[in-house]
Amino acid sequence: MSKTLLYLLFAIYLMASSGYLLHTVWRRSSIASVSLILVFAGVILQTALLGFRWWTAGYLPVTNLFATLFFFSWALALIYLYFELRYRIRATGLFVMLLNLVLLGGALPRDPAVSALIPALDTPLFSLHIIFSFVGYAFFAMAFSIGVLYLCQSRRNTQLLPDLQTLRKINEEAIFLGFGLFTLCLVAGSIWAHVAWGHWFSWNIKSIWSVLVWMFYAGMCHAKFIRRWQGDVYAWLSIAGFGIVLFTYLGIGLLLESNHPLE
Amino acid sequence: MLLNNSAKNNLFKLWAFGCSLKLAIALASAATLLIMGGSLVMHYNPAIFAGLEQETMGRWLPQAMSRAPLLVAWLPLSGLCVLLFAINTLCCLLDWLSRFRARWRKSGEYLIHAGFILLTIAYLWGNISGFRSGPHRLAPGDRMSIPEMPGYQLELEEFTPQLEPSGRPLDMVNKVALWKNDRRVVQKIVRINHPLIYDGLVILPASFGQELRGFRFHMPGIGFVDLTPGSRLSVSSGLSLVVDNFLPDAGQDRQGRVIPAGSRLNNPALQLSLFGPTGTIWQGWYVLRRPLPEGLVNAGIYLKPVEPVLTPFSLLTINRDPGDKTALAGGVCITVGVLFAFFSFYRKRATGDRPEI
């Protein structure tokens, strides 16, 4: 994949984010619409690039940090579009797209070359495990963004953001969908572990933290029923949850060593 | 016997406590915090936790608890929290089942709950009565008994390591057969991600290596011959050469006798016997770095060492997890539950159906 296209993609998302920023300052809905079109264009380009990488590699290339960041960013942009089209969340896009820029920006300096797939990863269970995991993470990232915006809205009460009720609804939905997909990721991963190692749960630090992510978000699927937690507490929990996700995804690889096959 | 009102009341309270969502959150939080801290303890104490992957929890935990109780205690504690949490989930599930007619639309959520309970049972079952063993070293043709499973034997029929042109290992293709009471019950090509699964047993390749078996020689008039322990070579009319032993690294003791000095190729030696029509003609060691022994020269045998004979061996892991089918059932429940719940989530939201606590 050529770096030029990657930079083009980054530029498109950067322009979309800038558009959202201008929209928050000037409050012109036409600017927000242009930003949305730019996000659309970015998603189409990113989907094409991902498809091309998949086609040339012969497998879903998500075996290194560049590839996972790229996939994560794609999933987040797609999920943002879903929520935008469903709830018209406009200015919310600024925060989500900034997060997306961080992910893509993290991928840019890395080598995009796809390497040959090692036999241990040569199974459809691997692709399922990864797809569900990163789409799940992207929903959690969305919930994190909405959580932050919920806290802003509960303090500033601005017209720019959706009302608290809608933000809460989106947050709950993102967490529920993320939890469901992450659950499927763990099911695929456990079956894979069983055929690869002969036991479906392994006590390596990455697997342990994946279970912690799962437990945390399972808890959040219930925490929303507790009336006292439905406002700020739920928003803070969404932020904390994403902290656990980030530690599981990046922290373990960067700070600790793991013998998980994807480290 | 009929229960009096206060006993009924107490039972009801106990049941309500068992079904309580707040209890669930407390238990799940306790387990989460314990495991978070424990995972870091584990990471920074690899010497204590290294064996955890090689053994089932049921076998590993008692030994580890006796060695380092303070560092390991988080495991049984968090295990207890998860167990109580699973019982709590079971109560919720039973409570829901008792009102199934009115709440059948929530089958998705409760399939997820049921799946979690099944997974907890499967983990306990597999880790209490299962085992993990190996890696076991098997050369093609070898057959080994599986001590934990009396009557079972594992045979490696063929083994081919697959290497990249650069020599990097790619895959390990093992043709294995499982024997039960001297009857072959299953045969399979086992390689990475393709284990043999039978009766709770999972047999998979762990690694491989090469074993020095002997040496290849060139013999004028005969060509190349591989001499490995047990091989017999007919040399000329009536003479035969038998290999009794092979040492990759031969040393000498004080009496000058040849003894093994190591397993790496350094000073290879063959113990040979030369038989004639009337019996043994010569017997002794041929240390390849030294000249050919006179006994062989006199019999007109000339051996020119060419290269070592290496045969690949496979390292196989044998695990047994009697809970694996229960775990799979749990996984299927959870998967179907998630797919169902994706629909019921929106339905519940549309109808405002939501428990508030």
Ligand code: HEM
């Ligand atoms: C690891 C264990 C558990 C998992 C993975 C889990 C998962 C879920 C999920 C995904 C939902 C759907 C949430 C939604 O509709 O937004 C749910 C709902 C629910 N869960 Fe759990 N849960 C677990 C344990 C428990 C426990 C222990 C209890 C009871 C103490 C419980 C009680 C409930 C209740 C009452 C609902 C709401 C159902 C409704 O919509 O009426 N869950 N659970």
